[in-house]
Amino acid sequence: MSVFVRPRQLAEPDVRLVVFHHAAGSSSTYFGLGRHMPPGCELLLLDLPGRGKRHRDPPYNSMQDIVASAVRDIEPFLDRPLALFGHSLGAVIAFETAHVLQARGCAPFWLGVSARQGPGLVTPQRKLQEMSDQALLDELAGLGGMPARFLDAPDFLEIVLRNARADFTAIDTYCARPERPRLDVALTGYAGRQDPWAPPAMMECWADETLCDFTLQQFEGGHFYFLGPTLAMLARDIGHQIETRA
Numbered sequence: 001m002s003v004f005v006r007p008r009q010l011a012e013p014d015v016r017l018v019v020f021h022h023a024a025g026s027s028s029t030y031f032g033l034g035r036h037m038p039p040g041c042e043l044l045l046l047d048l049p050g051r052g053k054r055h056r057d058p059p060y061n062s063m064q065d066i067v068a069s070a071v072r073d074i075e076p077f078l079d080r081p082l083a084l085f086g087h088s089l090g091a092v093i094a095f096e097t098a099h100v101l102q103a104r105g106c107a108p109f110w111l112g113v114s115a116r117q118g119p120g121l122v123t124p125q126r127k128l129q130e131m132s133d134q135a136l137l138d139e140l141a142g143l144g145g146m147p148a149r150f151l152d153a154p155d156f157l158e159i160v161l162r163n164a165r166a167d168f169t170a171i172d173t174y175c176a177r178p179e180r181p182r183l184d185v186a187l188t189g190y191a192g193r194q195d196p197w198a199p200p201a202m203m204e205c206w207a208d209e210t211l212c213d214f215t216l217q218q219f220e221g222g223h224f225y226f227l228g229p230t231l232a233m234l235a236r237d238i239g240h241q242i243e244t245r246a
Helices: 026-036 062-076 089-103 135-144 148-152 153-174 200-209 230-245
Strands: 015-020 042-047 082-087 112-115 188-190 214-219
Touching: 015 026, 015 062, 015 089, 026 042, 026 230, 042 062, 042 148, 062 089, 062 153, 082 089, 082 230, 089 112, 089 153, 089 200, 112 230, 135 153, 188 200, 188 230, 214 230
Parallel strands: 015 042, 015 082, 082 112, 112 188, 188 214
Antiparallel strands: none
16 A cells, blocks of 8 residues: 555556655645646655654654655656655655665656755754754744644644654754765755745755756745645646646
């Protein structure tokens, strides 16, 4: 059984888009993208271990393990052209997954990275995983990625905190390989103009990661700029990138 959430399963898709979620998140945040995809594009939403269909599995706390798992999950779906999109932590997973697939001769035709600085830009570790429970929840809520209703569900919060600490450990200990080749993949960055973690200026160096064209799309909003009406705008742009490049 597939570990992917598939909002619109197609028997014979023209292309597939794999979406990687943010730290402490799950695929459910991205379900609405499916309403705006091109007719022939099948959406595959991946839940990392510890959430969704895999909520009983312990989360990984290293990028190497996360990417290896993601590649295994994607392998059965390589019979169609593939595009990748990731938000925040998911952007790093998508980027490293693209590198693995390219090395195997099955690179995606498009990569979308959202709300994450380019790998060539080194910034201080935030060490959010070392915060107290309340401080970590406050940080997540401040970014807009923690629905208020979750604060009233202690059992659910325990899982969120467990996953958040693993995810932030993975991102804090991640370092892109200095000797990495450029991707032979069209690359699009997406940024919220008021994002305190990855403003547009910190995403411009994604251009250095590809031999193909790079564009940076900007939206009003913070780290989760796409929550609300902007989701449709983001989805339509992703759909446009897929239609023009597949």
